[in-house]
Amino acid sequence: MSAQPVEPVALRNTPLHDLHLRLGARMVPFAGYAMPLQYPAGQLKEHLHTRQAAGLFDVSHMGQVVLSGPDPDRIARALESLIPADLAGLKAGRQRYGLLTDESGGILDDLMVARFDDRLVVVVNAANKRADAARLRERLPAEIAVEERPDALIALQGPAAEAALAALAPEVAAMRFLDVRTVTLLGAPGFVARSGYTGEDGFEISVPAEAAEAVAEALLAKAGVMPVGLGARDTLRLEAGLCLHGADIDPTTSPAEADLGFAIPKVRRRGGARAGGFPGEARILQELEAGTARRRVGLRPEGRAPVRAGAPLLAEDGTPLGTVTSGSFGPSLGAPVAMGYVAALHAQAGTRLLAEVRGQHLPLVVTPLPFRPATFKRD
Amino acid sequence: MLRFTDEHEWLKLDGEIATVGITQHATEQLGDLVFVELPKVGAALIKGAAAAVVESVKAASEVYAPLDGEVTEVNDAVAASPETVNADPQGSGWLYRMRLKDPAAMETLMDEAAYAAFTQ
Known part of the structure; x- marks a missing residue:
């Protein structure tokens, strides 16, 4: 087991920092902030719960x-x-x-x-x-x-999100996917967008920093709402086929x-x-x-082993084709999932490729994105 | 005899065969495991070299051989159900058994009290 490196960087706290600590979150440095990686329920439960009920994420x-x-x-x-x-x-x-x-x-x-x-x-x-x-x-x-x-930004995602947020602001129930509107939440002025980063129906809620904790706690008190950390946020967006800037897209793509x-x-x-x-x-x-010489594709490893960012991708004859840019285990699929760039000739859905992981060549298949259909409220 | 390494593995010696796993502390640090790769029966293990791999949702971690020896048995149940390691890391979540080259080397590792102090 390798030791975790400790980052001696002064981290900023979000307006929900004290709440994360009270909820027992494991905090990690992310983009200069102390952020909750997971809460005591753990990444798998947090991921699955978001798809079944609702997850509350601090994305401040x-x-x-x-x-x-x-x-x-x-x-x-x-x-x-x-x-x-x-x-x-x-x-x-x-x-x-x-x-x-x-x-x-x-x-x-x-x-x-x-x-x-x-x-x-x-x-x-x-x-x-x-x-x-x-x-x-x-x-x-x-x-x-x-x-x-x-301001604070709180994402509330999953099938129970609408009922939970509508208890504070009934007008959000009439919103459709990608609608935005100004709202008053517990007396504080803010705005709500019906969107997110999980492939689920849900909202992103902007409120003044001083109102954030009260709004988050009021939402967590509603039926089915559980706090969810960055770990599950990453697997949720990966199953939804959504890019992470700095991993799947950047100035070189x-x-x-x-x-x-x-x-x-x-x-x-x-x-x-x-x-x-x-x-x-x-x-x-x-x-x-x-068209382009290379393209981002979805990848499903055939075995159980996750194929992670940085793994080289090869054709079945061993020709180098590209690199995995995101990869993990998809809890809702019960199987590993990944995305990466491959030469365009090998980007067709159904193409079998190999990924190099710890010196072994693991088979995977180019798969249409998203891995899991989105459940947005479109009409 | 139960001993621990500073890489958060435990070994339980029975005769010259040691059962090896990762500690409760390790599973808490790693989070939910989703994949376990075990060594092959008969593989020669060298202290400090990678013997197994455990992967959580977030990352892969190598499990190093705690001492020199040879793999005699692996726990296929944890390869099929990695969550067993989280549920019972120092019981049914064991990873593999090895015949120690030098059982006396167990004494170089930490006992339970020393490991508890180490993880404080």
């Missing part, structure tokens, strides 16, 4: 960047110069997935853009939030105020390589009304039409 380490000042139409248009999504077409009360791209066509971050009556709110990954905010400040017109909010073409709609592609006009457009648009 993520960045919430408010863009305000001019008319939100103008903000949305300006943001399209950095994100190849249809943001001008995003209606108030709606949210959309997008990619922050760089000049070489790589992915600086993936994010959610929400539009409200008077502003846009961009939710970004914890490790990138400072860089993202700096890029927005630098590249957007000076009339747009870019403010990183210190392009949207087409990452199979994220859905995030770039026709209107921003060649021939579209607002084609191009974002960093890396030449490479990104060309690749969406012509």
Whole structure:
């Protein structure tokens, strides 16, 4: 058994830190924060419980960047110069997935853009939030105020999420997948998005830091709601086929390589009304039409052994094909699952590959993503 | 005789055969196990070299041979149901049995009180 390295870094605490300690969480450093890896129930139970009832996750380490000042139409248009999504077409009360791209066509971050009556709110990954905010400040017109909010962010995910949150704010029951709205929770002003990172129906709830603990405790008191740590969050998103920035996508991967073409709609592609006009457009648009030499795929190992990030992928004849970028055991599937990049010729579903794990070659099969169908409330 | 290593394995000696597993403390650190890879019966083990692998949802960890010897038996039940190791790490969750090259070397390892102090 190898010893755990101790990181001598000063960690920041989220507004729910004391609650995590009271709940018996095992805290680990993540993106500069002390975060709960798991609670006493453990990762497997936390994962399965989220799919069966509801999990409450502290995701306050993520960045919430408010863009305000001019008319939100103008903000949305300006943001399209950095994100190849249809943001001008995003209606108030709606949210959309997008990619922050760089000049070489790589992915600086993936994010959610929400539009409200008077502003846009961009939710970004914890490790990138400072860089993202700096890029927005630098590249957007000076009339747009870019403010990183210190608010708490709580994800409530799973089939019991709606009833639990509606007990505090009945209006959320009428929301559909990717709706956003401002709410008052226990007297505190906040906003709710009907989305998440688990493949389950659920919500992400933004509240002021000082209200976070009361809101979290009120939700944990509802039927079926259990605290869930980052460990289970990772296996939930992996089963849902969702990318983790820094693992599955980063500045060295392009949207087409990452199979994220859905995030770039026709209107921003060649021939579209607002084609191009974002960093890396030449490479990104060309690749969406012509394809790429490698592609992100889902992988299911045939045996029981998990195949983890970094494992080399080979063709059955031993030719190197790529690398695993995420891999673990999928508790809801009762089997290991992984994602990785392979040469495009071997990216067809059903292709058998080998992964090198501790000197052995383990067979796995290219599998369509998600591994498990999402249960979003679409209508 | 029950002994412990600073790599969080336990050994229980019966004659010249030692039953080997990972400690309660180790399972608490690792979390829920989802995969166990055991050595082959007959494999020669060298103290400090990898003898088995236990994987939790989060990570893979090697289990090092606590002493020199030869594998005489493996616990196939934990390979089929890794959760057994979490449920009863120092009982039905044992990993393998080995014939010790030098049973007297057990004395170089920690007894229960020393291990308890070590994990404080």
